[in-house]
Amino acid sequence: MTNITIPEIIKRKSEGKKITMLTAYDYLFARIVDETGIDIILVGDSLGTVIQGHTTTLPVTMDEMIYHTKMVSRGVKNALVVGDMPFLSYQTSVSDAVANAGRFLKEGGAAAVKAEGGSNIIEKVRAIIASGIPVMGHVGMLPQSFHHMGGYKVQGKEDTSAERILNDAILLEDAGVFAMVIEGVPEGLAKRITDAVSISTIGIGSGVHCNGQVLVLPDLLGLLPQPMPKFVRRYANLRETCIESLKQFKEDVESGDFPSGDESYH
Numbered sequence: 001m002t003n004i005t006i007p008e009i010i011k012r013k014s015e016g017k018k019i020t021m022l023t024a025y026d027y028l029f030a031r032i033v034d035e036t037g038i039d040i041i042l043v044g045d046s047l048g049t050v051i052q053g054h055t056t057t058l059p060v061t062m063d064e065m066i067y068h069t070k071m072v073s074r075g076v077k078n079a080l081v082v083g084d085m086p087f088l089s090y091q092t093s094v095s096d097a098v099a100n101a102g103r104f105l106k107e108g109g110a111a112a113v114k115a116e117g118g119s120n121i122i123e124k125v126r127a128i129i130a131s132g133i134p135v136m137g138h139v140g141m142l143p144q145s146f147h148h149m150g151g152y153k154v155q156g157k158e159d160t161s162a163e164r165i166l167n168d169a170i171l172l173e174d175a176g177v178f179a180m181v182i183e184g185v186p187e188g189l190a191k192r193i194t195d196a197v198s199i200s201t202i203g204i205g206s207g208v209h210c211n212g213q214v215l216v217l218p219d220l221l222g223l224l225p226q227p228m229p230k231f232v233r234r235y236a237n238l239r240e241t242c243i244e245s246l247k248q249f250k251e252d253v254e255s256g257d258f259p260s261g262d263e264s265y266h
């Protein structure tokens with residue numbers, strides 16, 4: 001395996017080879033994900049919900065993102081590491097956007113950043129890219145706009161919102177993003193966007209026509225107790241495995257079965 005670069009991700013569109021992306025939030029899981037040959041590891045601000053226990057991603061801070069990005073970068077040898085810009089780290093001003101994006105590369109060891117939005121953030125996206133920092137776009141259902149959307153709801157079902165999302169995707173391509181996430185839109189709209197832009201689209205809850213797919217790692221591994229949205233495929237039930245293992249440990253200690261002679265120094 002070789003290091004995945006931004007030019008390689010860009011080339012994937014013409015090669016027709018799908019892009020795989022997963023989230024990771026620490027060294028432990030970043031190493032596991034990286035060993036599998038996954039192309040991109042996103043240090044997602046989804047850490048606010050799956051790691052920190054918040055109900056939305058809104059409370060996540062820049063310092064927390066940098067802390068997690070550093071841990072992930074230490075565990076990765078091959079994948080492209082992308083840092084997710086948290087709420088209000090780029091929306092506030094062009095200079096905040098560039099300075100905060102820069103922290104992901106300078107301090108976090110990421111190769112690129114991701115930001116949610118289209119026309120509303122386009123001057124910030126242009127400025128970050130002009131500073132030499134690669135940007136991944138993110139259109140459709142935008143978790144940082146939770147209150148605006150009235151919850152996590154599929155976007156682009158009506159003609160006007162579908163046109164707005166398509167236009168945002170085209171604007172982002174023009175601004176120079178190297179790839180973009182399409183989250184929570186009908187598969188027909190994801191196909192229209194994917195056909196309209198020359199960069200790769202990476203879908204989550206947006207059907208099969210995107211140029212790649214991303215999932216949140218704890219969702220895919222079955223580490224969380226709550227019911228998952230229908231677009232999540234659970235490849236394992238690690239929560240159950242963890243609980244069974246820990247119960248067994250407790251039982252073995254209480255019964256005197258652990259540690260055995262072989263597990264002791266003599």
Ligand code: KIV
Pocket residue numbers: 023042043044045046047084181183204214215216
């Ligand atoms: O924060 C995140 O994990 C994301 C992915 C769902 C794309 O933005």
